Amino acid sequence: MNYIQILPETFSIISSLVLLLLGIILNRRTINLLALGCTVITLIILIISAENNEIFLFNSLLKLNLYIRSAQGLILSTGILILLLLNLSKYDYKYEFSILILFALFGMITLVSANSLISFYLAFELMSISLYVLASFNKDSAYSCEAGVKYFTLSALSSCIMLYGMSLLYGYTGQVNFSELSSFLQNHQITYGIVFGLVFVLIGLCFKLAIVPFHMWAPDVYQGAPTIVTAFFSTAPKAALVTFLIRLMNEELVNVKSYVQPIFLYVSALSVLISAFGALHQQNLKRLLAYSSIGHIGFIFASLSIFTQAGTDSALMYLVIYIITSIGLFSYLVQIDDDDCDIANLSGIGKKHPIVAFHLSVLLLSMSGIPPLAGFIAKFSIFKSLINSGFISLSLILVIASVISCYYYLNIMKVMYFDKASGNKVAYPKGLFIITSLASLINLVLFLYIKDLYSLIELKG
Amino acid sequence: MLLFSIFLLPLIGALILSLIKINHKSIYLKFISLFFAVLPFLLSIVACIEFDYNNADFQFVSYPIKNVGIGIDGISLLFLLLTTFLFVICILYNCKMSYTTLKAYMALFLLLESFVVGFFVSLNAISFYVFFEAVLIPMFFIIGIWGGKQRIYATFKLFLYTLTGSLLFLLGLVYIYSVFGTFSIQKLATLVPSLDLEVQSLLWIAFFISFAIKVPMFPFHTWLPDAHVQSPTSGSVILAGLLIKMGGYGFLRFSIPMLPQASLYFSNFVVVLSIIAVIYASLVAFAQDDIKKLIAYSSIAHMGIVTAGLFSFCEEGVLGSIFQMISHGLISAALFLCVGMLYTRTGTLEIAKYFGIVNTMPKFGFMFILFSMASIGLPGTSGFAGEFLAMVGMFKSIGFFTGFIALGTILSAAYMLNLCKQIIWGVSYSKLLNNRLDSIEFSVLILLAVFVILLGFYPTLALNYLKPCMANLLVKYNAL
Numbered sequence: 047m048n049y050i051q052i053l054p055e056t057f058s059i060i061s062s063l064v065l066l067l068l069g070i071i072l073n074r075r076t077i078n079l080l081a082l083g084c085t086v087i088t089l090i091i092l093i094i095s096a097e098n099n100e101i102f103l104f105n106s107l108l109k110l111n112l113y114i115r116s117a118q119g120l121i122l123s124t125g126i127l128i129l130l131l132l133n134l135s136k137y138d139y140k141y142e143f144s145i146l147i148l149f150a151l152f153g154m155i156t157l158v159s160a161n162s163l164i165s166f167y168l169a170f171e172l173m174s175i176s177l178y179v180l181a182s183f184n185k186d187s188a189y190s191c192e193a194g195v196k197y198f199t200l201s202a203l204s205s206c207i208m209l210y211g212m213s214l215l216y217g218y219t220g221q222v223n224f225s226e227l228s229s230f231l232q233n234h235q236i237t238y239g240i241v242f243g244l245v246f247v248l249i250g251l252c253f254k255l256a257i258v259p260f261h262m263w264a265p266d267v268y269q270g271a272p273t274i275v276t277a278f279f280s281t282a283p284k285a286a287l288v289t290f291l292i293r294l295m296n297e298e299l300v301n302v303k304s305y306v307q308p309i310f311l312y313v314s315a316l317s318v319l320i321s322a323f324g325a326l327h328q329q330n331l332k333r334l335l336a337y338s339s340i341g342h343i344g345f346i347f348a349s350l351s352i353f354t355q356a357g358t359d360s361a362l363m364y365l366v367i368y369i370i371t372s373i374g375l376f377s378y379l380v381q382i383d384d385d386d387c388d389i390a391n392l393s394g395i396g397k398k399h400p401i402v403a404f405h406l407s408v409l410l411l412s413m414s415g416i417p418p419l420a421g422f423i424a425k426f427s428i429f430k431s432l433i434n435s436g437f438i439s440l441s442l443i444l445v446i447a448s449v450i451s452c453y454y455y456l457n458i459m460k461v462m463y464f465d466k467a468s469g470n471k472v473a474y475p476k477g478l479f480i481i482t483s484l485a486s487l488i489n490l491v492l493f494l495y496i497k498d499l500y501s502l503i504e505l506k507g
Numbered sequence: 508m509l510l511f512s513i514f515l516l517p518l519i520g521a522l523i524l525s526l527i528k529i530n531h532k533s534i535y536l537k538f539i540s541l542f543f544a545v546l547p548f549l550l551s552i553v554a555c556i557e558f559d560y561n562n563a564d565f566q567f568v569s570y571p572i573k574n575v576g577i578g579i580d581g582i583s584l585l586f587l588l589l590t591t592f593l594f595v596i597c598i599l600y601n602c603k604m605s606y607t608t609l610k611a612y613m614a615l616f617l618l619l620e621s622f623v624v625g626f627f628v629s630l631n632a633i634s635f636y637v638f639f640e641a642v643l644i645p646m647f648f649i650i651g652i653w654g655g656k657q658r659i660y661a662t663f664k665l666f667l668y669t670l671t672g673s674l675l676f677l678l679g680l681v682y683i684y685s686v687f688g689t690f691s692i693q694k695l696a697t698l699v700p701s702l703d704l705e706v707q708s709l710l711w712i713a714f715f716i717s718f719a720i721k722v723p724m725f726p727f728h729t730w731l732p733d734a735h736v737q738s739p740t741s742g743s744v745i746l747a748g749l750l751i752k753m754g755g756y757g758f759l760r761f762s763i764p765m766l767p768q769a770s771l772y773f774s775n776f777v778v779v780l781s782i783i784a785v786i787y788a789s790l791v792a793f794a795q796d797d798i799k800k801l802i803a804y805s806s807i808a809h810m811g812i813v814t815a816g817l818f819s820f821c822e823e824g825v826l827g828s829i830f831q832m833i834s835h836g837l838i839s840a841a842l843f844l845c846v847g848m849l850y851t852r853t854g855t856l857e858i859a860k861y862f863g864i865v866n867t868m869p870k871f872g873f874m875f876i877l878f879s880m881a882s883i884g885l886p887g888t889s890g891f892a893g894e895f896l897a898m899v900g901m902f903k904s905i906g907f908f909t910g911f912i913a914l915g916t917i918l919s920a921a922y923m924l925n926l927c928k929q930i931i932w933g934v935s936y937s938k939l940l941n942n943r944l945d946s947i948e949f950s951v952l953i954l955l956a957v958f959v960i961l962l963g964f965y966p967t968l969a970l971n972y973l974k975p976c977m978a979n980l981l982v983k984y985n986a987l
Contacts, residue, residue, distance in 0.1 A: 396652075400611070404525075416644060416670075417637035426633075429678060434685040438678075445674040452670055456647070456663060464651050464659055493637075494572070 048103045051110065054092040054118070055155060058084070062148040069141040075133075081144035082129040085151065089122040102161065106223050109161035113297075117289035118155040120366065124282045125151040127373045127481070132274050134477035135380045139272070143183060147278060150176035154286035158293065163212045163222040166290075170208075173283065174201055174254070180278065181271040189385050193270025200263045204253035211246025214239050224298040231301055241305050248309065255287050257347065258316040261340050265324070268336035272384050276332050277376035280339045281369045288346055288365050292358050295350065303353050310351030315440055317344025318447035325454045331379060331387040334454060335372070338413065341451055342368045348444060349428040352435040360427035367412075367424045367492075374409045374485025377478045378402065389458055394467020402474065405486035407459050412489040414455040415448050420492040509554055510567050510577045513547045513591065514624045520544070521617035524610055531609040537602040540613040544598040544620065548591040551584075558584055563975035565630060565693065576630035576691065581972035582759060582829060586627045586752065589836045592958070593748045594620040596951050597741040600844060603851075603947050612653060616741065619645040623749050627756065632680050632690040635760070639721075640673045642750060646742070654737040661730075661737035668730040672717030676757075679713035683765075692760060699765040700983055704772065711769035714762050715777075721754030724777075724814060725784040728807050735803035736856075740847025743799070747806050747839035752832045755810070758817050759829070759980070767983040770818065777818040778905055784811030785915030793922040798849070798856045801926060802842050805882060808915055809835045815905075815912055816897030820984040822977045824900015829973055831893030834881070834962060838890055841878040841955040845871070848948050849930075858926065863933035870944050872931045874952045879923045881959050884916055889962035 049056050061084040069077050096115040103110065125147065132144060153173030160166035178201065182194020212222075218239040221227045231240070249260065256264035268276045295306065321341030328334040342364070349361040382391055396403040412421035425448065432441045520543025529536045558566060560581060568578035579587060597616055606612055619642060626638035643666050650662040684690055687698045702710070720727040731751070735743050763770055785808045792804035809831065816828030848871065849864075850856055865872030881888035884895075894916060901909040944952075962969060 397608075411644065417640050422637070426677070426681070429681045430684065433678065433681045438682075441678055441681075445671075445678060449667060449671045449674060453663065453667060456666060459647075460651065460659055460663075463648065 051095075051101060051103060052108065053095055054088050055152065055159075057091055058088045058148070058152045058155065061088070062145055062152060065148065066142075066145050069145065072141075074138060074141045077141040078129070078133050078144045081148055082126065082133055085122060085126050085129055085148065089119065089126060092119055092122060102225075104165075106225065107162050107165040108156070108159045109224075110159055113289075113293065114159045117158045117285070117293070120289065120369075121151065121154045121158070121282055121285050124285055124369055124373070125154075125278075128274060128278045128282065130481065131277060131373075131377055131380050131478070134377075134475055134481075135274065136475070137272070137274065137380070139183060143180070146176045146180050146183075150180070150278070151282065154282060157286050158290045160290075161224050161298075163215065163224075163227075167209065167212065170250075170254075171205065173286070174205065177275075177279065177283065180275045181267055183275065184272050184384055187270070187385055189270035190272065191270075193267040196263055196270075197267045201253065204250050204260065207246050208250025211243045211248075211250065214243030214246065216243075218243065224294070228298050228300060231299065236302065236305070241302075244299070244302060244305065245309065248306065251287055251291060252313065254283060255343050256336070256340055257313050257343055258320045258340065259313075261317070261320065264340060265328075265333045265336040268339075269330055269333045269387075270385075273332065273376065273380045273382070273387065276335070277373065277380065280335060280372050280376075284339070284343060285365060285369060288343070288350075288361065292350065292361065295353065296358060307351055307353065310347050311437070311440060314344045314347035314351060315443045317341060317347065318444055318451075322447040322450035325451065328454070329388055329390070331389055331391075331458070334389070334458075335375065338451065338454075339368075339372070341447060342413075344447075345425065345428055345444065348437075348440055349431055351440075352431060352437060354431065354435055356431040356434060360424070360431045363427055364424040367420045367489075370485050370488055371409050371412050371421065374482050374489075375406070375413075377481040377485070378406060378474075381474055381478060389461050390465075392458065392462050393465040394462075396463035398467060399474070402479065402482065403462050405483050406462065408486040408489055409482070410455040410458055412486075414452040416452075418493040420489040423492060508569060509550060509557075510579065510587075510628045511569060511571050513550045513554070513587070514577070514621055514628060516547050516550070517543055517594070517617040517620040517624070521614045521621065524614040524617065529610055531605075531607050536610055536613065540598050540617065541595075541602065543617055544591075544595045547620070547624065548595050551587050551591045554579070555584060555588060558972070560972045561975060563979045568630065574631065574690070575634050577625075577628040577634075578630050579628055581974075581976045582756075583627045584972055585829070585833050585969055586749075586756060587624065589752075589833055590620065590623050590627060590749055593744060593836065593840055594623075596840065596844070596954060597744050599947060600744075600847070600951050601741050603945070606653065608652070612649070615645040615649055616745075619649070619745060623745075623753075626753060630692050632683075632692055632695065632761075635692065636673065636677055636680060639676070639753060639757070640670065642753070643669055646746070646750065649742045650734060650738045653739040653742070656737075657733070658737040661733040664730045665734040668720055668727070672720035672727075674717075675713040676717035679710045682710065696764045700767050702766075704768050707766045707769035708772065711762060711766045711773060714757070714766070715773070718754040718757040718762065719780075719814075721757065722751055722810050722814060723754070723807060724811070725780045725787065725807075728784070728788070731807060732800050732803045735806075735843075736797060736799050740843060740850070743843040743847070744840040747803070747843055748836040751806065751810060752836060755813050755817065755828070755832050758814070759825075763817065763820075763825075764980055764983070771820070771984065774818040774820065774904075778815050778901075778908065781811040781815035781818075782908065782911040782915075784808065785815075785912055786918065789915050789918035789922065793918065793925070796858050798846050798858055798861075798926065798930070799843070800856075801858075801922060802839065802846065805919060805922065806835070806839050808919060809839075809882075811915065812894060812897050812912055816900050819897075819900040819904035820981060821900045821903045822974075822981060823896045824904065825977060825980065826970060826973055827893050827896025827898070827900055830889075830962075830966060830969055831897055833969060834889035834893045834959070837955055837959050837962075838878055838881045838888075841874070841952060841959070842882065844948075844951060844955070845875050845878065848944065852942065858929050861930035863931075865931050866934070868943055870949060874956060875931055876927055877956055878959070879927050881963070883920045883923050887960065887963045889959045889966070891963060892966035 100111040156169035178198045181197045184190035219230045253260040318341045321337045325337035346361045349357045412419035415421045415425040565578035622642045629635040788804045788807035792801045795801040813828045816824040881890045884890040
């Protein structure tokens with residue numbers, strides 16, 4: 047009975063296992079295509095089966111409601127876009143590549159619906175282990191191996207810390223279930239043990255989100271991993287973890303805000319600043335995007351830290367726009383060789399491919415938050431919710447960071463338009479071009495719907 | 508609808524240009540761009556005729572997007588006219604350019620025109636902010652692609668400087684919104700003055716930094732000489748003619764009507780900065796050996812008079828400042844065009860390389876002298892009326908200290924006359940300069956000269972539109 051209610055998840059895992067078997071007989075391209083198809087079907091099943099009521103399954107190991115279903119929809123759509131990039135690009139990885147992405151996606155959609163520390167940890171590890179392998183998939187490249195090893199060791203350490211935090215939580219409360227944990231925290235005094243446990247769990251989450259001070263792995267892993275994996279890293283896990291964190295803080299562990307809020311505030315301020323300064327002198331685009339993603343998650347954390355409905359809404363809006371913009375940028379990057387993503391590679395495309403350059407600069411300007419593009423709307427709504435709740439100094443820090451970060455986005459545009467063209471010409475597949483241009487068009491026209499967006503936000507807040 | 512079509516037409520022009528394939532030498536390219544620049548100008552003349560200048564309220568108000576209004580009062584009408592006119596001049600002058608990328612150049616200018624028009628007609632603080640910042644995007648490319656040797660440094664400096672200021676402005680706006688729940692500029696003008704002085708001061712500082720960078724006022728001025736020197740001629744024209752007026756316009760729409768107590772509190776501070784700007788920039792201009800840099804510094808000095816006049820809070824001062832902005836828009840545009848014409852002939856802007864131009868290019872010499880005199884503020888040119896009124900206003904508010912501003916105008920006479928002496932007069936002449944002005948160049952300068960002299964003799968032409976707005980603008984100051 048329960049398995050029917052989690053039909054999307056069931057379908058997702060069974061189809062990935064079947065594909066794993068089929069991989070022996072079918073060729074790689076077919077598997078990639080099938081993986082894409084299966085994810086699309088999963089998404090369709092999810093949309094059809096989504097119900098508004100809240101249900102608990104498997105002795106409350108999982109929880110399902112409309113928010114969780116929409117978060118899963120977001121993750122699956124991101125996964126579909128990544129698989130689309132894989133299908134359209136020239137890469138010919140071993141067939142396990144797309145199946146690992148499927149496993150990671152399965153981990154993520156279970157993660158957001160987890161309702162107990164146990165199921166959460168299992169889903170988290172399923173996601174992480176798939177990501178370790180994906181990061182080191184280019185086993186002939188030293189960078190990729192470095193990325194995999196680095197990611198694995200540091201990530202394993204943070205998982206240990208998280209597991210320790212969970213054991214503390216369990217030890218001090220005797221509960222593993224979020225709902226029971228929440229009611230325990232409401233009825234009992236919060237001891238240091240619980241706070242430590244909670245903070246350790248947060249550390250594990252922050253590590254995966256690459257938030258300062260747990261960001262060290264991000265630039266190396268982003269640079270070393272195959273570009274499609276980098277695109278995957280910077281979108282899907284972030285979507286899963288941010289939506290999970292929003293759920294955890296707003297639905298489950300409601301009364302620990304006062305302990306978590308200062309952590310969120312400092313972490314977000316540090317992230318935006320470190321990302322702004324760190325990215326300034328990067329020559330490698332993937333490294334640069336790693337730093338920039340740290341900053342964007344910092345922005346999201348800033349609006350999470352106010353714990354209001356308006357804050358979470360603007361965080362979600364920022365997340366969606368960030369994902370669209372990143373996918374647009376990466377769909378250009380995937381056609382450059384994995385270990386050759388220097389900014390200099392873009393030089394002169396302003397003259398050679400003016401339309402591509404136009405779309406890319408729209409995406410870059412949107413990332414730096416220049417009006418009237420979508421990135422501005424996202425940043426604006428974050429500023430609005432911050433100032434509404436009185437966090438003026440944090441918004442000043444965000445402003446400083448966005449000016450500095452504007453420099454390196456402009457720097458990329460400088461290379462595209464003002465520098466002399468480099469000799470190597472790259473073939474740019476039509477499909478990827480369409481994704482880039484769609485992303486940039488969404489960024490361009492979003493402000494026409496600004497009123498609807500605001501009414502959407504204000505209705506909820 | 509009229510205003511919206513003025514805003515939309517250049518945008519459509521830019522879109523058409525970016526979509527069609529056309530040779531850069533093609534006459535159609537020039538025709539299309541000129542068409543989409545002239546039509547808004549004609550429409551804004553229509554707006555000017557239909558405008559009821561006894562009415563101080565916003566007119567032609569419409570709402571293209573829900574809650575995002577556009578409309579003009581006397582002040583924005585003049586800026587709208589200046590905008591559409593200067594873009595006609597620029598596009599006309601661009602037709603002479605032989606860039607292979609002329610299509611993109613024209614398209615960016617049309618895009619810029621649309622943004623600037625959108626800025627001046629905005630009645631919603633957010634659309635105001637959006638255009639305030641969006642003008643940077645076309646400007647970034649215009650300087651970065653078609654600029655001089657140091658163009659990348661200059662364009663980054665321009666972009667980042669202005670962005671810093673405007674983000675502070677955004678924070679201020681968001682704060683105001685969180686208190687009053689509206690972005691309508693008309694409503695805010697009546698609501699915001701109720702804030703207490705402490706909050707007003709913080710908001711004022713945020714607004715001031717952003718507008719002062721745009722104007723530019725003394726400590727924030729360093730981006731301007733770089734941007735001007737590196738920018739292509741038409742870019743300088745727009746930069747000096749319109750973009751730096753956006754800062755002054757921002758003071759007129761936000762700082763002065765919305766934050767009266769804080770403005771009054773900080774008025775001496777602004778006046779001191781303006782005096783420093785006038786004297787310091789004039790002295791620096793005197794020491795320049797690059798013509799464009801000299802005119803750029805003179806812009807800073809003239810904008811110093813504007814800010815001092817604005818913060819005198821009496822009718823003459825504010826009228827004079829607005830008039831001075833319009834007139835400086837025309838004069839500096841003309842001077843930068845003149846400089847551009849010299850540069851296309853010789854490829855240098857060093858003052859020492861030029862002498863005796865009047866011998867080979869008499870028409871050019873005449874025009875250059877005319878505009879220099881206008882820049883100094885000779886009676887009979889538009890420069891005079893603005894400076895005179897602004898100083899009358901200053902006498903009423905700061906009295907004796909107006910002398911320092913007056914000193915600045917004397918210095919401006921010194922450096923402009925010196926420049927004329929060096930490059931225009933003289934018996935011997937440089938062989939480089941023996942081709943005369945062609946028809947486009949001459950007509951561009953004549954058009955500007957007509958307006959400069961017209962406004963010099965009949966300043967009431969412009970002042971009639973401004974006067975009714977003054978009462979609204981300054982009513983809070985008369986009460987204080």
